[in-house]
Amino acid sequence: MADQREPTVIVDDAHVVYRVHQAGSAGTGSPLASFKRIVTGAKPATLREVHAIKGVSFVAYKGEAIGLIGTNGSGKSTLLRAIAGLLPVEKGAIYAAGQPSLLGVNAALMNDLPGERNVVLGCLAMGMSPAQVKSQVKEIIDFSGINERGDFSSLPMRTYSSGMAARLRFSIAAAKKHDVLLIDEALATGDAKFRKRSEQRVRDLRAEAGTVFLVSHSEQSIRDTCERCIWLESGLIRGDGPTEEVLKEYEAYVKK
Amino acid sequence: MSQTAVADSDTGIPLRELARRHGLSAAGKLPSLPEYSRQLWSYRHFIASYANAKVTSSLGKTRLGMIWQVLTPLINATVYYVIFGLVLSTARGVDNFVAYLCTGVFIFQFTQSVVQAGIQAISGNLGLIRALHFPRASLPLAITMVEVRNMIASLGVLMVIVLAFGEPITVEWLLVVPIFLLQSIFNAGLAMAAARLGSKVADFKQLVPFIMRIWLYGSAVLYPVSKFAEKLDGWQLAVVEANPLLVFIDLMRHALMEDVHLAASPLVLWLEAIGWTLVAGLGGYVYFWRGEKGYGRG
Structure with a gap:
């Protein structure tokens, strides 16, 4: 039966590294220090690398809704952005059917x-x-x-x-039919009434043959919308399977 | 649970092979240039409405609203008239210096505002870029459209000024349209190049005011073109006189004014203008397209 399922997103040993240009920490902020750095050709002290995703692999299939869980800073949002093609992968590859759309709470329109x-x-x-x-x-x-x-x-x-x-x-x-829809905490906002409506919409989108990824800290909304769950911790997958099982492990981990 | 498995646990085939078999494409792959152009064309409505939205939102909070589109160039011209026409009264051997000066200022301003806005086209819209997928060239193009709209108002004001200072309306005024079109394409190319530069190196934004000022002095906006021929010769003069903005300004003066001294014959100027438009337009577009997948990262 595995062959009948059609993969929509394939993440193959993906690594994501952030390069952060930092505005002056101590001793790097003066013009003299900057000049010295340029003359000596030293690597800027203001450039730091953060290895956010350290080799993640999984396959998502058509019609699935996958919840991404993990503590703050575990790389959930980074992974979504990499799948959306907004962040380059350092190593490995990410394949997707069509163009995944990322929907985040901080998506700015014109205010x-x-x-x-x-x-x-x-x-x-x-x-x-x-x-x-x-x-x-x-x-x-x-x-x-x-x-x-x-x-x-x-x-x-x-x-x-x-x-x-x-x-x-x-x-x-959510008005457009997406092949792959990536939702970052979006359901956490809004009142109970809207949450219910949006969960229904996510289910509709799935029924229209898309795949939905949902990042949320609300275990309830993950339980309600996703039947599969991927648990990320420090850029690595710690659990991947049916929502109930993964959530149980995760809860045990968080309570520790 | 293995974290490094590169094979699908269900079927046992390598993931890369699985992706190929189902026709999945790698995220962040650059579309070909014709494909990109086709995408861009299908987003033309977005470009137009984004340009509209930009104008509305920038003028939305002002009391006078759209009147500013005409008011800004008028005030601009008045300032230059007061300083150069009344206070300094420096005609410097040019007949009708005010018309001469205003033409230069307006044409230069068109390119200047496109470059200044273009630098921020990507870096100022990261929210939009990170949220939605559209060909990123839409943004610098929309910004160019905003300035094109402003320039149409400015051109109207400019014609009134030129008329008021005694230039007759001639058939040559029709040349304003092709000059304007060429300069718009030229500017679009600059906007795209500036957008990519500005998104990669934030420092570039700090340099733009100086670059534009040097360009201003090199384009014979504030003084007659003949000054260059007096002071420079050989290759230096050739470099200065090949300056695209000098070419556009000279052509516009030639179209709107009688008896104006040009840097070269009109035919040479037209050829130079067309050449520059092709180089900047195509070059800027290709340069921007090459960076398409890098925008919005950080």
């Missing part, structure tokens, strides 16, 4: 523009045609529920609460 125009802009940026956008705008705004307390969609996004903005962003990204 000075009304929500409605942001919806149009976001849809166009996802590659929809103007006609498609036109037919979708109302649906997206209704789904986000930002108009529940008056006509907010015509107000600039900077006037929105953080929950409202996150809801709108999720609604925009």
Whole structure:
């Protein structure tokens, strides 16, 4: 039966290294120190390497929803960004069907523009045609529920609460059928009512033959949406399997 | 549970082979240039509405709103008129110095604002880039479109100024359109090159004001072109007179004004303008495309 399943994302021994340019720690901030470094050709002290993902391999199949769990700084978001093709892999490779879309809570749209125009802009940026956008705008705004307390969609996004903005962003990204949708903590925002709706949407997206990755610290939302779970710790996979089993191990680890 | 297994535990075939068999493509692979151009074309509506959104959001908080598009070049021209026309009254052997000066200032400003905005096209939009997938060239192109729109307003103001200072309307004014088109393409190329440079080396942004100032003095904006021929000769003069902005400014002066001294014959200037447009337009585009997969990292 394994051959019947169609892989959508293959991560083959992937390593991700961040190179961080640091604004002056002690002794590197003066012009003289910078000059000396350039003259002597020394490696800048301000450049540091962080090995965030240290060789991760797994295969994700069509129709799966996979939860990524792990303590803070374990590399979950980094892995998502690498799958989305936004971070280069140092070693190994990541293969994906189509173009994975990353949906994060800090995905910035234009704050000075009304929500409605942001919806149009976001849809166009996802590659929809103007006609498609036109037919979708109302649906997206209704789904986000930002108009529940008056006509907010015509107000600039900077006037929105953080929950409202996150809801709108999720609604925009979820409006399109993605082959692979990567969600970073997006379901954690929003009230219980919206969470329920968005979980339903994630299930719909899966039914439309996509694969969904979900990074969340809410065990409940992972339990509700994902049947498979990957547990990352310090850039390595510590567990990969059915959600219940992995979560049990993870809980035991966290309580220690 | 093994962490280094490179084979699918279910089927036992290597992952690379599995990916190939199912036609999966490696993340972060650069599309070919024709493919990229095709993608970019399908995002034309995004580029247009993004440019619109940029104008609205930058002027949205001001009281006068869109009036600023006309007001900015007017104030700009007034400042130069007051300083050079009234205070210094330096005609320096040019008939109709105000028209001469304003043409130079406006044409130069067009390229200057595109370069300045282009530097930030990628680095200022990291949020958008990290969230959504679209051909990144959309951003510098949208910025160029914003400035093209501003320039259309500026050109209107410029024509009024030139008329007010006694230049007649002639058939040659029609040449404004092709000059404007060439310069827009030239600017788009510069915007894309600047966007990639600005995204790779943040230091570059600090240098831009100086580069633009040197370029300003080298483009005979504030003084007559003939000054170069008086002071320089040989290859130095050739270098200065091949300056693309000097070429565009000279052509525009030639189109709008009677009896203006040019750096070279109009035909030579036209050929130079077309050459520069091709070099900058194509060069900037290819250079930007080569870096496509690197934007948004960090």
